[in-house]
Ligand SMILES: Nc1ncnc2c1ncn2[C@@H]1O[C@H](COP(=O)(O)OP(=O)(O)OP(=O)(O)O)[C@@H](O)[C@H]1O
């Protein structure tokens with residue numbers, strides 16, 4: 001088990017390294033740099049000399065490999081650089097916004113797993129009944145509907161028509177937990193429901209497969225209560241692929257926050273990413289991507305560990 | 318076993334109907350037999366003859382709605398099991414009647430420990446706590462001759478060999494001290510020496526506890542060695558039944574005789590499977606009219622394809638379903 005975790009951690013470090021290289025390279029491929037954008041949009045209009053000075057200040061006059069190494073070296077000692085857009089340290093900016101995105105993503109994920117697994121189990125148990133058809137239709141709907149569209153729909157129904165929930169904005173849970181949850185519910189639903197469809201389909205097919213196994217018939221022959229057979233014997237086996245998907249889909253879900261945060265006006269990392277790209281705020285975007293990648297990697301590591309804990313064939317290997 | 322005592326299990330006229338794509342057929346047709354306390358009843362017959370289905374019908378585990386019991390009764394200690402609902406039936410399963418399946422490799426749940434799986438019937442039926450159940454499980458595992466049972470309870474199925482898995486299954490089946498145990502080809506998947514050990518354990522436990530045992534097998538060698546009574550099935554019907562010595566000594570049905578002819582020694586070779594005799598066995602939907610065996614029967618005459626022969630007792634305890642009388 002320890003070896004397994006060590007192995008996975010090593011893989012994660014390699015993944016993180018690749019992510020830093022890629023985000024660094026992608027940002028440089030975009031035309032223009034922060035100084036050019038500032039110069040282009042700035043009111044005062046910079047001279048060529050001033051631009052060169054600014055570039056030197058941000059280290060943009062260095063060769064690219066040097067810039068990359070500088071960034072990595074600084075990040076490793078906790079210095080994530082200064083945002084060229086706001087002049088505030090990137091780390092401060094991240095620390096403000098990360099909790100919002102984390103809360104959104106985790107809530108959405110929780111909704112996805114709870115809704116997906118319960119409807120999937122129900123569809124499998126009541127196979128070929130209206131419950132199954134309804135769940136399957138719901139899944140098709142969830143999968144084929146883009147989450148931004150679902151977000152707009154939710155705003156329309158719950159905020160505009162019914163006036164039940166706020167449509168935009170954010171309140172910190174420290175200020176008012178209830179209001180915070182109210183603000184988060186719609187974006188989390190928009191993000192979570194389409195993922196729920198994926199979990200539902202996996203749960204349904206996994207449950208059906210396990211229900212057909214010999215050991216389930218043996219469990220019945222032992223007089224095991226049906227409830228225990230479903231939620232214990234069957235789901236525990238069916239949960240192995242579900243846990244794998246939980247890890248895999250989390251990356252996608254984080255990606256979805258970019259659009260959802262924009263629609264719902266949540267000041268999270270997704271919004272920061274968009275603003276940083278527009279302003280060619282290299283260090284800020286690199287910081288966002290690195291932090292998000294770290295988050296995804298940690299979540300994947302946790303799901304791997306859960307998987308191993310669930311499956312003795314891996315745990316004891 | 319005293320003959321005067323009422324039988325533990327009386328299956329009478331059991332008929333199951335298979336429905337596939339609007340077509341219906343009787344997979345089991347008018348199956349009748351009895352099992353007494355401490356008696357080992359063997360069911361033999363070639364593949365598709367309905368042995369497993371008979372077992373599943375007793376357990377109330379027929380794959381409904383495709384297969385249902387549509388006629389007859391299964392009386393166990395005064396109760397007709399066919400009239401029970403799933404919840405009532407569940408109280409019997411694993412407690413008073415237990416079943417061991419053919420495939421030990423897939424019969425255990427890969428994500429639970431052996432100890433948990435043996436404990437389950439004790440927890441569900443006897444209301445034992447986990448600790449007490451585990452203690453009993455260790456005794457049970459030791460009883461089926463698994464060495465170092467205490468330690469092995471914490472292992473998972475993938476750490477068990479086929480023979481050990483089947484012992485664990487038997488231990489599970491024995492947990493609540495059932496009155497009837499059904500073993501559906503419990504040793505087919507195992508190698509020969511293990512087969513003998515497992516069957517001996519089963520027979521000895523049955524005799525020792527006065528437990529009825531239904532042993533489903535392909536092997537007449539197994540029947541001769543371990544069973545008291547034998548039931549020969551063909552195409553969903555019982556064609557001959559009786560005490561082992563009687564049936565082996567005076568086989569009456571041409572099918573039984575055909576089987577015997579395929580077995581050179583009656584008491585030796587455990588591997589002597591039922592070698593199919595001339596012709597092919599038939600599927601549920603294309604069974605021959607009358608006596609289903611008539612196309613393969615050397616004694617068949619016109620009545621055999623017109624009318625189905627009933628199972629009749631022609632000597633004390635010895636039944637046959639055959640028109641031919643020499
Ligand atoms: N779910 C089902 N749907 C349709 N037909 C079935 C079903 N289950 C069993 N049958 C049919 O019922 C008949 C009896 O099957 P059963 O499994 O009892 O045979 P068996 O004597 O146990 O054979 P084997 O020696 O191969 O285990 C077979 O012809 C089989 O094809």
Ligand SMILES: [Mg+2]
Nearest residue numbers: 368369370501
């Ligand atoms: Mg069978």
